Amino acid sequence: MAQLYAMVNCFQYPRMSIRMTLSSPLDSRHRIQCHVELPNLYAMNGGEGPNSYAQNSSYHLCIFRFKHLSRNYHAVGVPGPFHGRILPEASLDFAYCSCTLNWLSEVPKEVADHNSPAWNNGKVHYTEARQEVFDAYSNHYASNIAAFLDARAKELVQGGLMALLVPAVPAFKNYGTSYTTPTEMDLIDSCLVDMAKKGRFREEKVDSFNFPLYFTIPEELKITIARSDSFNIERMEILNNPGKRTLPRANARATYLRAVFEGLLINHFGSEIMDELFELYAKKLAASPHFLGPDNEKSIIIFVLLKHN
Numbered sequence: 094m095a096q097l098y099a100m101v102n103c104f105q106y107p108r109m110s111i112r113m114t115l116s117s118p119l120d121s122r123h124r125i126q127c128h129v130e131l132p133n134l135y136a137m138n139g140g141e142g143p144n145s146y147a148q149n150s151s152y153h154l155c156i157f158r159f160k161h162l163s164r165n166y167h168a169v170g171v172p173g174p175f176h177g178r179i180l181p182e183a184s185l186d187f188a189y190c191s192c193t194l195n196w197l198s199e200v201p202k203e204v205a206d207h208n209s210p211a212w213n214n215g216k217v218h219y220t221e222a223r224q225e226v227f228d229a230y231s232n233h234y235a236s237n238i239a240a241f242l243d244a245r246a247k248e249l250v251q252g253g254l255m256a257l258l259v260p261a262v263p264a265f266k267n268y269g270t271s272y273t274t275p276t277e278m279d280l281i282d283s284c285l286v287d288m289a290k291k292g293r294f295r296e297e298k299v300d301s302f303n304f305p306l307y308f309t310i311p312e313e314l315k316i317t318i319a320r321s322d323s324f325n326i327e328r329m330e331i332l333n334n335p336g337k338r339t340l341p342r343a344n345a346r347a348t349y350l351r352a353v354f355e356g357l358l359i360n361h362f363g364s365e366i367m368d369e370l371f372e373l374y375a376k377k378l379a380a381s382p383h384f385l386g387p388d389n390e391k392s393i394i395i396f397v398l399l400k401h402n
């Protein structure tokens with residue numbers, strides 16, 4: 094039987110046209126033949142223009158290789174959160190999950206609860222928030238990773254491999270001279286607070302919004318994975334974030350961040366404030382002595398290769 098590979102949320106490409114046809118007859122794994130039609134241009138330079146990351150995404154590399162496969166391949170699209178089961182039992186030989194595990198299944202309940210010591214009032218993320226807020230995020234992350242590993246353990250065959258690319262931060266930070274994705278989110282926080290003070294919306298709007306994201310550190314991820322009885326770590330490496338040199342200008346960075354977070358922010362604050370928010374964000378970036386220095390960006394990606402035992 095052919096080996097089955099799964100890319101767990103490996104690619105999305107808003108401008109791509111995908112035509113999917115069911116193979117006939119549908120086999121037990123519900124295989125679908127997938128024909129992908131792509132534009133020929135992949136110049137993803139910066140955060141502007143029709144082919145930019147901001148308007149598309151980095152998945153083009155993956156899709157580009159896909160397109161050049163000469164033989165037929167099987168693909169299946171399964172909707173649903175990957176913290177639960179998405180594929181049949183023992184159906185995978187290899188799984189790959191890239192740059193998604195920093196997204197939590199939801200905002201930890203405590204941080205939005207007025208009566209909890211972890212209530213995150215006046216802030217929208219855990220960076221520089223109280224310890225209780227950080228702990229709520231960290232505990233939620235640990236239980237999400239456990240659920241993810243549990244689900245994949247059921248879907249992988251015994252001895253199957255899983256590669257993860259996990260967005261993370263270094264254990265030691267220096268807020269004065271360096272920044273990471275969470276510190277960029279902190280800058281969004283400060284823009285929202287400024288706008289609330291100017292009366293663009295009520296300050297409680299900031300209290301009740303929190304980003305459902307968490308950026309682990311290597312040691313924490315190792316400990317979290319080690320708690321799983323189903324997987325052994327075969328290899329773990331810290332990759333230097335390859336995207337860090339691509340967006341050196343404030344407007345491009347603001348457009349990139351807007352592409353990532355605008356959906357979440359619109360749901361809570363409404364679309365009317367988005368232009369002002371990201372203009373303010375770009376201004377704050379441009380005024381910062383360290384945000385636009387590519388060498389000051391210290392976010393990392395952790396590569397982990399796991400074997401299902």
Ligand SMILES: C[S@@+](CC[C@H](N)C(=O)[O-])C[C@H]1O[C@@H](n2cnc3c(N)ncnc32)[C@H](O)[C@@H]1O
Nearest residue numbers: 102103104151152173174175176191192193196
């Ligand atoms: C930064 S993109 C990474 C995309 C792609 N894997 C790559 O490496 O280029 C993060 C993706 O994770 C997806 N995602 C976040 N939480 C998810 C969940 N619980 N289940 C499935 N997908 C999720 C988001 O919808 C988004 O498409």
